[in-house]
Amino acid sequence: MKKLLLAAAVLVIAMAACNEKQSKDSIIGSWVMPIEGQPGKMQGIKLEEGGDASSINMATLVYKYWEQQGDELYLTVKSIGNGMEIEGIDTLRIEKLTADSLILNSNYGYTLRYVREK
Structure with a gap:
């Protein structure tokens, strides 16, 4: 009986670790949105495995690092x-995350709508 309980506990822990890794992996990539007033131009953020982040077409907003905890996304950013x-660190709530769509809500009342860059 003890062996069965131990095996079940190990299985639950392994499944939780796989689910956490899978959800983190799904946000990794380049996410862009149109630049207002500049048709055909895009801006956004690149989230890399390991926690590095970088800006896409944004010279005055430099993303450095990211971390996801549940539905919270923490972005270390330098505004120039x-x-x-x-x-500072921007705290954003992940409202929607699919293979090709990322919607983030800010504590300041704005929403960021990204698509995955191909």
């Missing part, structure tokens, strides 16, 4: 503009 540099 008006002669000042401000670094």
Whole structure:
């Protein structure tokens, strides 16, 4: 009986680890959205395995690192503009994540709608 309980516990832990890895992997990639007022131009973020992040076509907003905890996405970002540099962590709620769509909500009331860059 003890062996059966131990095997079940190991199986549950393994399944949880696989699910966590799978959900983290699904957000990895390049996510873009149209640049307002610039038809055909896109901007966004690249989320790499290992937690590195980078901006796509955004010279004044530099993404550095990312971390996902449940439905929260934490982005370390440096804003470069008006002669000042401000670094911080954006906390965004993952509203929707599919193979080709990522919708993030900010605590400040804005929504970011991305598509996966191919």
